[in-house]
Amino acid sequence: MGIGLHNSEFxxxxxxxxxxxxxxxxxxxxEYGTFPTPKNFNYFWNFGALAMVTLMxxxxxxxxxxxxxxxxxxxxxxxxxxxMRDVNYGWLLRYIHMNGASMFFIVVYTHIFRGxxxxxxxxxxxxxxxxxxxxxxxxxxxxxxxxxxxWGQMSFWGATVITNLFSAFPIIGDSIVTWLxxxxxxxxxxxxxxxxxHYLLPFVIAGVVFLHIAAxxxxxxxxxxxxxxxxxxxxxxxxxxxxxxxxxxxxIYFVVFAVLVFFIPNYLGHPDNYIPANPLVxxxxxxxxxxxxxxxxxxxxxxxxxxGVLMMFGSIALLxxxxxxxxxxxxxxxxxxxxxxxxxxxxxxxxxxxxVGGKPAEEPFVTISRFAAAYYFAYFLVILPLLxxxxxxxxxxxxxSRPVLRGGGPLxxxxxxxxxxxA
Amino acid sequence: MKLSIKAVALGAALLLxxxxxxxVGEATTYPEVHFSFDGIFGSFDRAAAQRGLQVYKEVCSxxxxxxxxxxxxxxxxxxxxxxxxxVAASFTVTDGPNDEGAMFERPGRLADRFRRPYxxxxxxxxxxxxxxxxxxxxxxxAREGGAEYIHALxxxxxxxxxxFVMGSGMNYNAYFPGHQIAMPNILNPDQVAxxxxxxxxxxxxxxxxxxxxxxxxxxxLEQRRAxxxxxxxxxxxxxxxxYALKRKIWADLH
Ligand code: HEM
Numbered sequence: 298m299g300i301g302l303h304n305s306e307f308x309x310x311x312x313x314x315x316x317x318x319x320x321x322x323x324x325x326x327x328e329y330g331t332f333p334t335p336k337n338f339n340y341f342w343n344f345g346a347l348a349m350v351t352l353m354x355x356x357x358x359x360x361x362x363x364x365x366x367x368x369x370x371x372x373x374x375x376x377x378x379x380x381m382r383d384v385n386y387g388w389l390l391r392y393i394h395m396n397g398a399s400m401f402f403i404v405v406y407t408h409i410f411r412g413x414x415x416x417x418x419x420x421x422x423x424x425x426x427x428x429x430x431x432x433x434x435x436x437x438x439x440x441x442x443x444x445x446x447x448w449g450q451m452s453f454w455g456a457t458v459i460t461n462l463f464s465a466f467p468i469i470g471d472s473i474v475t476w477l478x479x480x481x482x483x484x485x486x487x488x489x490x491x492x493x494x495h496y497l498l499p500f501v502i503a504g505v506v507f508l509h510i511a512a513x514x515x516x517x518x519x520x521x522x523x524x525x526x527x528x529x530x531x532x533x534x535x536x537x538x539x540x541x542x543x544x545x546x547x548x549i550y551f552v553v554f555a556v557l558v559f560f561i562p563n564y565l566g567h568p569d570n571y572i573p574a575n576p577l578v579x580x581x582x583x584x585x586x587x588x589x590x591x592x593x594x595x596x597x598x599x600x601x602x603x604x605g606v607l608m609m610f611g612s613i614a615l616l617x618x619x620x621x622x623x624x625x626x627x628x629x630x631x632x633x634x635x636x637x638x639x640x641x642x643x644x645x646x647x648x649x650x651x652x653v654g655g656k657p658a659e660e661p662f663v664t665i666s667r668f669a670a671a672y673y674f675a676y677f678l679v680i681l682p683l684l685x686x687x688x689x690x691x692x693x694x695x696x697x698s699r700p701v702l703r704g705g706g707p708l709x710x711x712x713x714x715x716x717x718x719x720a
Numbered sequence: 721m722k723l724s725i726k727a728v729a730l731g732a733a734l735l736l737x738x739x740x741x742x743x744v745g746e747a748t749t750y751p752e753v754h755f756s757f758d759g760i761f762g763s764f765d766r767a768a769a770q771r772g773l774q775v776y777k778e779v780c781s782x783x784x785x786x787x788x789x790x791x792x793x794x795x796x797x798x799x800x801x802x803x804x805x806x807v808a809a810s811f812t813v814t815d816g817p818n819d820e821g822a823m824f825e826r827p828g829r830l831a832d833r834f835r836r837p838y839x840x841x842x843x844x845x846x847x848x849x850x851x852x853x854x855x856x857x858x859x860x861x862a863r864e865g866g867a868e869y870i871h872a873l874x875x876x877x878x879x880x881x882x883x884f885v886m887g888s889g890m891n892y893n894a895y896f897p898g899h900q901i902a903m904p905n906i907l908n909p910d911q912v913a914x915x916x917x918x919x920x921x922x923x924x925x926x927x928x929x930x931x932x933x934x935x936x937x938x939x940x941l942e943q944r945r946a947x948x949x950x951x952x953x954x955x956x957x958x959x960x961x962x963y964a965l966k967r968k969i970w971a972d973l974h
Pocket of ligand 1: 352
C-alpha cells in the first residue's frame with residue numbers, strides 16, 4: 298500500500314471524505330459487515346458479544362457511580378448508600394454494576410467453556426486464547442478491587458484474606474503485602490489505590506479485548522464442528538446474519554440480567570457487606586464473591602499456605618498453556634469420544650469446587666475439595682496429553698456445508714486455511 | 721438446540737451454586753410471617769410501616785441510630801410534610817457552631833438525619849453492657865433472613881433452657897446466633913399506643929417495625945419492581961420481534 302488517500306467504496310460524500318483519510322468505515326465494514334463467518338454457529342457463539350456489551354455496561358455504570366462515590370474509609374460505605382437513596386436512579390446504577398459483575402463472569406465462564414469444548418484454543422488460535430486468559434485475569438483483579446470499594450465487612454475481610462496470601466512467599470512475602478496495602482493493614486491507602494486501579498483496569502481490559510478481536514479477525518472464528526471453512530460456501534457475512542443472531546441473544550441476556558437487578562438484586566451478594574467494615578470484628582465465615590469460589594476452594598484444599606497459593610495461581614496458569622497440553626489435532630469434542638466425558642467431568646469438578654469453596658473449611662468439604670482439585674489438575678496435566686496419543690477420534694466432516702462422514706482420523710493438514718483470504 | 725439447553729443448564733448451575741453455598745453454618749428457621757412486600761409484586765403496607773415508625777421512634781431509637789435516613793424521607797412513607805416535620809421536631813438535635821462559635825440545641829427539621837441516640841460508639845457501648853446497638857438503616861439487608869429474622873429476633877426472647885450458662889447482663893434469644901444477646905427484651909404487650917386501634921401485641925409490633933426497617937433499607941423497592949415488570953415485558957416483546965427478524969433473515973440460508 299502506497300501513501301495517499303484510501304480507496305473508499307462509500308458513496309455518501311461525508312463518509313467518503315472521512316474514510317479516504319481515516320478508513321474506519323472500511324474497517325468496520327470489513328470486520329463487522331462482510332467478515333466471513335462460519336455458517337454453523339450455535340448460541341454458544343453469542344457469548345463473546347455478550348461479554349463485550351457487559352464490559353461497556355460496566356464502564357458506563359462505573360463512571361457514573363464514580364461521580365458519586367467517595368474513596369475514604371470513613372465515607373465509602375455511606376457514599377454507596379447515598380447513591381442508592383439520594384442520587385437519581387442511583388439504586389439502578391449500583392444494582393446494575395453490582396449484578397453486572399456477576400453477569401460478566403457468567404458470560405465469560407460460558408465463553409471459556411465454549412472455547413474448551415470446541416477446541417478454539419488450538420492452532421492457529423493460541424494467541425487469541427491467551428489474550429482471553431489475560432482478560433479473565435484482569436477481570437478477576439478488577440472485580441476483586443471493586444468489591445472492596447463499598448467498604449462493608451466482606452470488602453474489608455476479603456481484601457485482608459486475599460492480600461495476605463502474598464505473605465506466603467518466603468522472605469519477600471511480608472514486604473509485598475505491606476507494599477500492596479500501602480501500610481501495615483488494609484486501610485485508607487489500600488482503599489484509595491484499589492479505587493484508582495478499579496477505575497483503570499477496565500480500560501486495560503478494553504485494550505486487550507481489542508487485541509483479542511484483532512487476533513480473531515486474523516484466524517477467523519472456530520465453529521461447532523471444529524473444521525475450518527473450506528470456501529465461500531461454508532461462510533456467511535457477519536452482517537446481517539450474526540448481527541441479528543447476536544441481537545436476539547442479547548435481548549434474552551438482558552431479560553436474565555433484569556430479573557437479577559429488579560427483583561433479586563442482593564441474591565448473589567453477601568449480607569455482611571451491608572455491615573460497615575470493622576477491623577475489630579471478624580465475620581464468622583469470610584467468603585469471596587461466588588465467581589472466585591472454585592479458586593478459593595483450590596487454595597484451601599492444600600494444607601500448606603504457600604502450596605495453596607501456588608496451586609491457585611497454577612490453576613489459571615494452566616489455561617495459558619492449554620494449547621500445548623492438548624496435543625490432539627481434533628478441535629471439537631463432538632469428535633472426541635474420550636475427551637468429551639473427561640472434559641464434562643472437569644466442568645463438574647469446577648462446579649463442585651465452587652460449591653465447597655463456599656462451605657466452611659471442615660469435613661467432608663475438605664476431602665471433596667481435594668479430590669475435585671486433583672481432578673482439575675489431572676485433566677490438564679495427565680488426561681489431555683495422554684488422550685492426544687491414545688484417542689481415536691470419530692470421522693470428521695469434510696467441510697461445514699458437506700458433513701459427509703467418510704473415513705476417520707485427524708484433521709487434514711490444511712486445517713489452518715485462512716477464511717479471510719478466500720472471501 | 722441441544723447445546724443451548726446445556727448452556728442454560730450451565731448458567732443455572734452457576735447461578736444456583738452460590739445459593740447452595742450460602743447455606744453455611746447452622747440453618748435456623750424463623751417463625752412463618754407474611755409481609756406485604758413478600759414475593760416479587762409485593763409493596764409496603766403503609767399503615768404497617770407507619771406503625772413501625774412509631775415503634776422505632778418510641779422504643780428502638782433510644783438505643784439504635786438510623787443515620788442514613790432523614791426526616792424528609794418519611795414523606796415517602798405516606799406522612800404529610802407537616803407530619804414528618806412534627807416527627808423531626810419531636811427530637812432535639814445539636815447544631816452549630818453559631819456566630820459566637822458555640823454549639824446549640826434546636827428542634828429537628830425535615831432536612832436533618834435521624835438523630836443518633838449516643839454521641840459516639842463508646843458512649844453507646846458504655847450504656848449497653850459493652851455491646852454496640854447496630855445502626856438499623858440497612859439492617860434487613862445486612863442479616864440473613866431480612867425482615868423475617870428481625871421479627872423472629874424481637875419475638876424470640878425466652879428464659880434460657882436449663883443448664884444454659886448466660887453471661888452477666890445477657891439475654892436469651894432463640895434466634896440470635898449463639899443465643900446470648902446484649903439487647904434486652906424491650907417489646908412488651910401494649911408498649912406503644914397505636915393511633916389506628918391496632919392491638920399492640922408483641923408479634924404485631926415486631927411485624928410492623930420489621931416492615932418499617934425493610935422500607936428504610938430498600939426505599940426504592942416498589943419503584944424497582946414496577947420498573948422491572950415494565951422492562952421485562954418490553955424485553956420479552958422485543959425478543960419475539962428480534963427472533964422473528966432473525967428467522968426471516970436466515971430463511972434464505974436453509
Ligand atoms: C471490568 C469491569 C468492571 C467490573 C467487573 C467491576 C466490578 C465491580 C464490583 C464487583 C463492585 C462492587 C459492587 C458492590 O458490591 O457494591 C464494583 C464497585 C464499583 N465500581 Fe466497578 N467494575 C467494573 C468497571 C468499573 C469502572 C470502569 C468504573 C469507573 C469508571 C467502576 C467504578 C466502580 C465504583 C465507583 C464502585 C463502588 C460503588 C459500589 O460499590 O456500588 N467500575 N465494581
